[in-house]
Amino acid sequence: MKDANGIEVPTYEDMLAAHERIKPHIRRTPVLTSAHLNRLAGCEMFFKCENFQEPGAFKVRGASNAVFGLSDAQAKLGVATHSSGNHASCLSYAAMRRGIPCHVVMPRMAPQAKKDTVARYGGRITECEPSTTSREATFAEVQAETGGDFVHPYNDPRVIAGQGTCSKEMMEQVAEIDGGALDAVVAPIGGGGMISGTCLTLATLSPDTQVIAAEPEQADDAYRSFKAGRLIADDAPKTIADGLLVPLKELTWHFVSNHVSEIYTASEEEIVDAMKLTWKHLRIVMEASCAVPLAVILKNKDAFAGKRVGVIITGGNVDLDKLPWMRG
Known part of the structure; x- marks a missing residue:
């Protein structure tokens, strides 16, 4: 509604x-x-x-709902997001379970443990500077290149x-x-x-x-x-x-x-x-x-x-x- x-x-x-x-x-x-x-x-x-x-x-809850709510046609190009870590990890995990690609933009200074988790689940990382402005600008470029369905970390x-x-x-x-x-x-x-x-x-x-x-x-x-x-x-x-x-x-x-x-x-x-x-x-x-x-x-x-x-x-x-x- x-x-x-x-x-x-x-x-x-x-x-x-x-x-x-x-x-x-x-x-x-x-x-x-x-x-x-x-x-x-x-x-x-x-x-x-x-x-x-x-x-x-x-965040695996929201990410899974978004990923498994996609139609097969929507899912073909995968999903994309920007995240300081946990949403990126969880979206990568959900995408892996569905067998579709996941593209994530992460701050350069994000904890290595979170980057490692994203990579373990097959997420493809593009780094940005640690500011909202840089994050959103870098993501716009990544989404334009990949066409993945945008799953916002929270405003979705x-x-x-x-x-x-x-x-x-x-x-x-x-x-x-x-x-x-x-x-x-x-x-x-x-x-x-x-x-x-x-x-x-x-x-x-x-x-x-x-x-x-x-x-x-x-x-x-x-x-x-x-x-x-x-x-x-x-x-x-x-x-x-x-x-x-x-x-x-x-x-x-x-x-x-x-x-x-x-x-x-x-x-x-x-x-x-x-x-x-x-x-x-x-x-x-x-x-x-x-x-x-x-x-x-x-x-x-x-x-x-x-x-x-x-x-x-x-x-x-x-x-x-x-x-x-x-x-x-």
Whole structure:
């Protein structure tokens, strides 16, 4: 359907259809809990571990929905995208499973671990400078050469419908754990694909559950947009949370402006501290971007006190030789 501004917006029914379409190609990732982290935060947290997906990130959901939703005629030229890493990996994975080419534009400074994952799944990489302007200009050249179907990392109804399947699973799994619901779901925000999918699903499935976004202070365009009531974009923000470097677009802004309850920010040090805590007490590998939700929960304890909070851990593709706390 289209909103008041003529933007094509996915529906709850699109999310349900996406879930059926992608089930053969994704994992139903686990929900983990930690009594120690609950005590530290003063609330009960349920961590949805999308870092356990085969390509290591939640974006396999949206990518698979886009790839397997193509007709055979559309799929002949493959798919193309620009991404700092996880969407590129996941789109390459989905394309590999369908047997079609995938062309990706990645920032020159993207973590090597993410480039390696793209290559392992057969993605064909073209590098660009680490700015939104360079990324989009380079991509225009690649798409003109290849003719691949453009699957935007987040500003795409197919992608958002796929990402919405994550919160659907989480709500079902939390109910299976203890029969309860969630007061809030917190997820990282960069371009806003996961947050938009979460809004899409919870607005129908659990309208009383708040959707809260978590963002690095050094890449806080979503926070500033939210407070100003209009889109504000950074061209080249810098943060260790490299998966959150991209700005909101019109479609994701639709969901953020209409459904997000609050956006909180965390400093680089707070993000690293939360990342260490999660590695230690959940005993899982996760990216700095995924630590931002826990960082903002610990920073804003009064806002979450006594609540049941879902936390989406969005990915686990890290360069083990360049962990944030190794920097001098």
